Amino acid sequence: MIMVFAETQDGKIKRSALESVYYGSKVAAAQGTTCAALVLGQVEDGGKLGAYGANEVWQVNDAKLASFDSQTYAEVIAKVAADKQANVIILPDSSNGKSLTGLVAVKLKAGVLSGVNKLPEWKDGKLYVERALFSGKAFASCRIDSSNAVLSIAGNTLKPVAEGSEVAVTSLTVDVPDAKTKVLSVNRSVGIVPLPEAEVVVSAGRGMKDPSNWGIVEDLASVLGATTACSRPVADSGWRPHHEHVGQTGIAIRPNLYIAIGISGAIQHLAGVNSSKVIVVINKDPEAPFFKAADYGVVGDLFEVVPRLTEAIKKLKSAGH
Amino acid sequence: MKLLVAISQTPETTARIAFKDGGTAFDPTGVNFIMNPYDEWYSLVRALELKEEKGGTVTVIHCGPVANEVTIRKALAIGADDAIRVDMEPDSAYAVAQQIAAHATTAGYDIIFTGKETIDYNGSLVAGMVAGLLNLPFISHASKMVFSGDKAIVTRDIEGGTEEIEVAVPFVISASKGMAEQRIPNMRGIMSAKTKPLQILAPVAAESLAKHVEFRVPPAKTAVKMVDPANMDELVRLLHEEAKVI
Ligand SMILES: Cc1cc2nc3c(=O)[nH]c(=O)nc-3n(C[C@H](O)[C@H](O)[C@H](O)COP(=O)(O)OP(=O)(O)OC[C@H]3O[C@@H](n4cnc5c(N)ncnc54)[C@H](O)[C@@H]3O)c2cc1C
Numbered sequence: 001m002i003m004v005f006a007e008t009q010d011g012k013i014k015r016s017a018l019e020s021v022y023y024g025s026k027v028a029a030a031q032g033t034t035c036a037a038l039v040l041g042q043v044e045d046g047g048k049l050g051a052y053g054a055n056e057v058w059q060v061n062d063a064k065l066a067s068f069d070s071q072t073y074a075e076v077i078a079k080v081a082a083d084k085q086a087n088v089i090i091l092p093d094s095s096n097g098k099s100l101t102g103l104v105a106v107k108l109k110a111g112v113l114s115g116v117n118k119l120p121e122w123k124d125g126k127l128y129v130e131r132a133l134f135s136g137k138a139f140a141s142c143r144i145d146s147s148n149a150v151l152s153i154a155g156n157t158l159k160p161v162a163e164g165s166e167v168a169v170t171s172l173t174v175d176v177p178d179a180k181t182k183v184l185s186v187n188r189s190v191g192i193v194p195l196p197e198a199e200v201v202v203s204a205g206r207g208m209k210d211p212s213n214w215g216i217v218e219d220l221a222s223v224l225g226a227t228t229a230c231s232r233p234v235a236d237s238g239w240r241p242h243h244e245h246v247g248q249t250g251i252a253i254r255p256n257l258y259i260a261i262g263i264s265g266a267i268q269h270l271a272g273v274n275s276s277k278v279i280v281v282i283n284k285d286p287e288a289p290f291f292k293a294a295d296y297g298v299v300g301d302l303f304e305v306v307p308r309l310t311e312a313i314k315k316l317k318s319a320g321h
Numbered sequence: 322m323k324l325l326v327a328i329s330q331t332p333e334t335t336a337r338i339a340f341k342d343g344g345t346a347f348d349p350t351g352v353n354f355i356m357n358p359y360d361e362w363y364s365l366v367r368a369l370e371l372k373e374e375k376g377g378t379v380t381v382i383h384c385g386p387v388a389n390e391v392t393i394r395k396a397l398a399i400g401a402d403d404a405i406r407v408d409m410e411p412d413s414a415y416a417v418a419q420q421i422a423a424h425a426t427t428a429g430y431d432i433i434f435t436g437k438e439t440i441d442y443n444g445s446l447v448a449g450m451v452a453g454l455l456n457l458p459f460i461s462h463a464s465k466m467v468f469s470g471d472k473a474i475v476t477r478d479i480e481g482g483t484e485e486i487e488v489a490v491p492f493v494i495s496a497s498k499g500m501a502e503q504r505i506p507n508m509r510g511i512m513s514a515k516t517k518p519l520q521i522l523a524p525v526a527a528e529s530l531a532k533h534v535e536f537r538v539p540p541a542k543t544a545v546k547m548v549d550p551a552n553m554d555e556l557v558r559l560l561h562e563e564a565k566v567i
């Protein structure tokens with residue numbers, strides 16, 4: 001059977017969990033088996049994972065799981081997986097997922113591949129799956145050589161679709177170890193889709209000249225329901241928060257649409273964004289290297305082009321699309 | 322404090338990525354190799370700062386062939402006290418983690434540092450595996466670490482923000498941007514690196530359990546479609562009807 005660790009935040013199922021569960025259900029279908037989702041701690045809406053493909057939803061609700069500790073979470077995930085004899089264990093390739101994947105694999109003595117971006121296939125009884133490497137400059141087909149596998153899936157690998165109906169949440173009793181770390185505070189901007197999960201990203205660079213000019217970027221993001229990002233020098237000079245920085249040294253993203261405004265397209269920037277499905281580049285310099293990586297390009301002054309684009313999208317939206 | 326920093330070697334950030342032998346191996350022709358930036362700029366430097374604050378030693382460990390000793394010498398030039406090279410081809414995260422854990426299990430390190438990921442395989446697995454093998458607390462993608470008494474207060478990157486975590490030694494930590502500022506080795510460092518101890522260890526028997534079988538580069542992008550800057554309705558139409566992303 002397939003087991004998915006379904007991430008929650010503040011007692012609610014995260015979007016990444018819908019994606020992981022949907023992925024898990026497709027793996028289960030290919031294998032002729034079932035898919036179970038595991039939620040840790042309190043959750044209000046666990047049943048909806050059924051709609052996204054979970055045949056069962058298991059919950060371990062222990063006060064010790066109220067905040068995240070990688071060892072404690074990994075221990076519980078591994079215990080349940082071993083107990084239920086799950087042979088593929090799926091995690092999101094999110095911040096917490098990155099903390100857990102290696103730990104869970106070691107605890108289960110399972111082969112592991114992180115950041116996979118396609119559904120697996122089986123050849124001669126072995127699991128093969130693809131992942132990106134060299135920051136999206138290459139792909140590899142990879143094989144698991146153990147009987148069970150741990151996979152973490154890259155954001156935006158599959159678009160989760162509600163194809164089934166809700167299921168009841170079953171409570172499991174597991175001996176939860178004490179955490180050796182203590183979360184003191186969580187500082188998160190609220191109401192914004194986090195960058196790794198965003199389907200549309202509007203990103204701006206040094207071409208913006210000054211942080212006070214960001215209004216036009218935010219307006220565009222807001223009509224698109226997009227998350228904002230920025231180039232490294234913009235974050236380094238404190239124009240934008242550090243968590244918006246994308247690229248080699250920032251975060252790697254793969255949205256459906258990436259709009260780059262006043263960003264030259266240096267190779268280290270591209271490393272974080274070139275897995276985006278569609279790239280639009282707005283730059284006044286026709287020689288900007290970013291145009292080579294773009295699907296659509298606009299050569300022009302961003303201070304004129306961006307507000308014009310925002311208006312054009314408003315028109316489309318008001319036409320009912 | 323007794324500190325261990327795991328360092329890896331990767332192609333330079335601007336290297337042309339190509340494969341050979343029918344796509345089964347990385348082609349190193351004309352590629353410059355560097356210390357993985359997360360290891361060099363953030364993890365190693367934070368360890369050195371900590372040693373300067375609290376005293377102790379900084380040991381670097383690298384799993385790789387003899388040719389990679391230039392990277393180890395660079396870590397020594399930046400300020401590490403001594404180094405260990407486990408003589409092997411680092412062909413999987415698990416194989417590497419087992420070596421680091423085998424060495425660390427009796428050595429009594431207070432903190433084991435890694436980078437958040439290598440910029441070639443982007444695995445982000447070694448640190449968690451080492452923590453799992455040694456059963457130590459693990460904090461990933463840390464952008465800041467300060468000490469308050471005998472406890473470390475670590476800031477960790479999460480989606481859309483940060484989290485502050487308290488942890489006592491011993492623990493494993495993987496470093497992302499922000500942990501420290503890059504240091505350039507000076508002449509004295511480079512000279513002294515030549516004589517600092519470098520111990521070569523034979524690898525312990527280790528399993529891999531996962532293998533990268535075949536590599537390929539993505540197909541070349543089709544030529545960019547240029548849109549008149551005066552006509553953003555056209556761009557919106559293309560994004561809506563052709564690309565179907567809005
Ligand atoms: C090891 C390493 C790691 C790095 N990691 C990252 C990373 O993770 N992320 C990252 O982003 N960078 C990274 N960098 C930095 C990278 O090399 C570039 O320096 C950086 O991406 C440039 O940022 P930018 O495009 O915003 O600025 P610039 O290169 O200054 O480009 C500004 C662009 O704006 C355009 N412009 C100016 N005015 C206007 C206008 N009015 N209208 C329209 N266009 C305009 C210009 O034509 C230019 O193309 C890294 C560098 C190194 C060495």
Ligand SMILES: Nc1ncnc2c1ncn2[C@@H]1O[C@H](COP(=O)(O)O)[C@@H](O)[C@H]1O
Nearest residue numbers: 329384411435436438439444445446447
């Ligand atoms: N061959 C190696 N030798 C020593 N440390 C390594 C090696 N490979 C990876 N590491 C460490 O593990 C971190 C994460 O690597 P990875 O899990 O492969 O992305 C790196 O930043 C290094 O600190």
